[in-house]
Amino acid sequence: MTANTAIRNAFERARHEHRAALIPYITAGYPSLDHLEPLVQALEAGGADLIEIGVPFSDPLADGPILQQAATEALAAGVKVQQILDRVAALRVSVPLVFLTYVNPIYRRGIERFIEDSHRSGIQGLIVPDWPWVEMREAAKVSKRHRVAMIPFVAPTSTDAHLHNIRSAEGFVYTVSVTGVTGARTHLDQGVGGLVARIREQVKIPIAVGFGISTPEQARETGKVADGVIVGSALVKVIRDHPDNPIEAAQAFVGSFRNALETK
């Protein structure tokens, strides 16, 4: 199965159920590395269609305070990239996994080696907020070879030229719903429907929307226009706010999103 297929299947399954795919995000190493496996399983049990695992970076410049804090704590506890790869490789999970990280940890390990290692650990795609499509020339070939999808971003500011460029992309389009960094928001940019429509004209892979989706209600609204809904900061905040039972809380939280997506 190529990367493409695993991710595509996840979206197709959701589409068959007439709903958007649910894509929760967690930071590896937060609250601890030992939480990774039970958390991933809880997300799957709660109804995730695809899971984003954040590889913490010291300077996460696309992240708001909640995700910054999670990364900072994970790094302070000594979490290493190799440990994350090892833990991910050992996961028993049937939904596809993608990494979210920043370009320097990838560059530092060696682009090819990072992609190869990710692939070996069962990772299907890479989301790298500070690695724009035009800078990925080198990575593109390697990722194709290793069947790891390089997930393209689209922002409200994106040009038609960019939409044109990412037509060759695999996996899904990560659509940033607002100009800004990650973090829970009380209301979303009105224009996300229009943006999704603009993308659809050019790009054939599924379109997921993220950044700032924090309530099941918002997820339901977003799910009406997009193929997938990404929940990051809001989930990590729930984990943070439930130090005694993060696993249960995460599962319940994701479950409430899945319910919302199933309700029309």
Added chain:
Amino acid sequence: MTANTAIRNAFERARHEHRAALIPYITAGYPSLDHLEPLVQALEAGGADLIEIGVPFSDPLADGPILQQAATEALAAGVKVQQILDRVAALRVSVPLVFLTYVNPIYRRGIERFIEDSHRSGIQGLIVPDWPWVEMREAAKVSKRHRVAMIPFVAPTSTDAHLHNIRSAEGFVYTVSVTGVTGARTHLDQGVGGLVARIREQVKIPIAVGFGISTPEQARETGKVADGVIVGSALVKVIRDHPDNPIEAAQAFVGSFRNALETK
């Protein structure tokens, strides 16, 4: 009797006794204005030939710390020029009196008026450290008219031209023994003998030496070359250091200088 005569007589009397004249200095209003009369009498009783009365000025830039402090305290207590004039006018004393002050109190009152008022109070001369001879053109005429001697200064740095200029002066020459401000010094400039000799070549009035004479021994040495010896800071320090009996202390201190001058 002209000013000239009173001061000249004082020096002549001393010369007849084969000694230098003794010229103590006190600050009017220090420790209080009421001390002025008993202090003057004590100085006379102790053997003063001529008495310098300081009219305190806020910015006594030729004075060292002791005299600055005395002036500051007198002014802080509210001493006024008119009060000093009144008190001086009421003094019963047979040795001549001269004022030592700075040019601004004189200028402010009006040069003519200050000299006239001083004369009326029985003052025979004015010593004004920041009023050099060449700036005294206006004062010269007035002082002649009122028979108040404008006492010229000579310093170790003085030029021959200056010595030439002050040949017309009356009273005595105030010879500054060192470059510097007033204040007790442990040893004096070696060159004072030479300086006095230089002055004598040009100037016919008596030559008194001041600044830094603080012990009877220094006075005796200075008295060997000069016609008069001025004691300022050292005396004011004695007054300051004897708050309970300043009058007696001053008299005894001046007496010890008079003794030294009489010993050959």
Added chain:
Amino acid sequence: MAMMKSVPDIHGRFGRFGGQYVPETLMPALDELTRAYREAKVDRAFHHEWMGLLKEYVGRPTALRQAFRMSEQLGFPVYLKREDLNHTGAHKINNTMGQVLLAKRMGKHRIIAETGAGQHGVATATAAALFGLHAEIYMGEEDVKRQALNVYRMKLLGAEVHAVHSGTRTLKDATNEAIRDWVTNVRDTFYVIGSVVGPHPYPMMVRDFQSIIGREARRQFRHLTGGLPSHIVAPVGGGSNSMGIFYAFRNDPVSLVGIEAAGDGVETGRHAATITMAEPGILHGSLSYLLQDEDGQIQPAHSISAGLDYPGVGPEHAYLHDVGRARYESITDRQALAAFHRLAEWEGIIPALESAHAVAWVIQERDALSRQGAKVLINLSGRGDKDVDAVATYEEGIARDDG
């Protein structure tokens, strides 16, 4: 000497360094900026206005003169290019006048900037005030403390100062926060970057604005001595003052020496000697050298000088190092501090601690430079008024430790 190739290429690459590593949200803004800058660059009216401001407002050209007592002490002639004489006290304003003028031209009303020592923040606030634009400045909490004078100056100039509490609370984190602001407010906001760092076109644009230093210095030096210096020495934080003076001399037979901060000593790991370590990486929008661990996590920099306390460096410096056109050396806090005092006593000039690093290297290398018959030109990038408090505090600390 071979002519240096013209860099960057159209992708913003200096050899393998540079590029544009920012969130997609910002990519259109970078394109817009690149276009606007290219147009402005060839627009005589823009050039004229900028040069007019430099002359009539900033006080350029800055002086260049031999430091006679220093020369006498060291045994070879040393010259100082006096960027400390610029309005606001450092070279930073050459660049902010250019960028803010460009912001005005582009119709942006809101200005943001990161700052370390506070010099760039002050220079940005100054330019913004001059044009009536609103400025917000990000500054690490640590730097807010150690450069208090500059914080108050920014506020006086009408700028908002945001203390950044994340990460190491210094320039690196202030930069992260400024980028986050830009991502959020990209439509109406112009991000004024303070050094030859960041995504293309910043390293090129800042270099161009700062290269006024070298153009003046080259003309002045030739006028004064009839020739060229043998060495040009400049401190390297992000690298803008050094690039600014190096650039005009790139095709001359002149040694270009960049001085990094060795902090407590490169061997202690507490330093900011990025090029000395020469480990490539990507931060704040471009590929260059970085202080980082084996996972690519950025390592905190350490320097007594807030303006050098940065774990990255401009990509063009990485390139100059890579191709061997410039050399990079480092100087410890203590050496810089000693040089800070020496220059004040010798020449009556209190240098910025950043600039003191360049002075210190020349003192350290006196024997070698003397043997070579060197004629050294130091770029005195800024004045030390901002550092006087910090130096006093630091020296009390040393006195206690040693005592």
Added chain:
Amino acid sequence: MAMMKSVPDIHGRFGRFGGQYVPETLMPALDELTRAYREAKVDRAFHHEWMGLLKEYVGRPTALRQAFRMSEQLGFPVYLKREDLNHTGAHKINNTMGQVLLAKRMGKHRIIAETGAGQHGVATATAAALFGLHAEIYMGEEDVKRQALNVYRMKLLGAEVHAVHSGTRTLKDATNEAIRDWVTNVRDTFYVIGSVVGPHPYPMMVRDFQSIIGREARRQFRHLTGGLPSHIVAPVGGGSNSMGIFYAFRNDPVSLVGIEAAGDGVETGRHAATITMAEPGILHGSLSYLLQDEDGQIQPAHSISAGLDYPGVGPEHAYLHDVGRARYESITDRQALAAFHRLAEWEGIIPALESAHAVAWVIQERDALSRQGAKVLINLSGRGDKDVDAVATYEEGIARDDG
């Protein structure tokens, strides 16, 4: 307009003002200085060296430019002569470079100076360092506190700073103490006076050294506008920056306006508005106007600005007032403070509090000046970095009192 008579005369008199009121010990030194200065003044080599230092070390000519946003706010064109751009941050260094050069020429190895704001102290320490001479600076204890940055700068430059505890512990007392030092060490010591005050030849000599400001400004203003300003406005402490800019315009049809410090308000008695009071008197070597009581005791001056906090003024200003060639106005602490903020926000220039007094007067008179179609040139005598701390403290105080 009648040509102004050339002053001072050979007795150092500006009309009835001026003169030499110092202890006899110093009179020969004043003669020596007068001779040495007269010789130096006509010596091309001296002039050349001094001008070279101003250009290559101090950073002259300083900029002159219209303050566009201020002009727009006020409704008439306002121009700024930027003495704040000089090395060390104020006009004071024009004079100290001249005097220290003269000291060197006269073979004096020891330099003393008084200082109020600390600018003259820093400028003297700077010049002394540059020539390797030993400098000792007298500064009132009060000023040591409120201008702490400058105290540290002087020390860094290798000068000894003596805090003066007598009298009001400000500039007046520092000057007394400097004169006492000079009387004591007159043979090997050069006393560098910081303003157009003191005994002849100082008021003339300092004026001459500072008149570079007006010569430049006149040329620059004509070049920029084709004409002359209608008003020149400058702060007056001792009067050196104002005399420096007025002098070149004395025979032009230009209003010369000197601004004194009204402190809490002239009516409160807590001020430094010497010429406004216009009471003649003698202090620190010359006859001029003084703050004094009926006995001629000097009264303490009061101003938020340490550089204006002096109960005297240069004799040539008294003369210009007397003959009606210049007018003198005063500005309170609060007005100066408001202008300090305005200029920072409008023009990106933080002025010295001294200079802020001139800015404040122009703001206050906006209606009258606007009606006259004025073209105002302000002498921005120094930068405000030295005042930033004091302003912050003062404003906290106001906020408490008002709150």
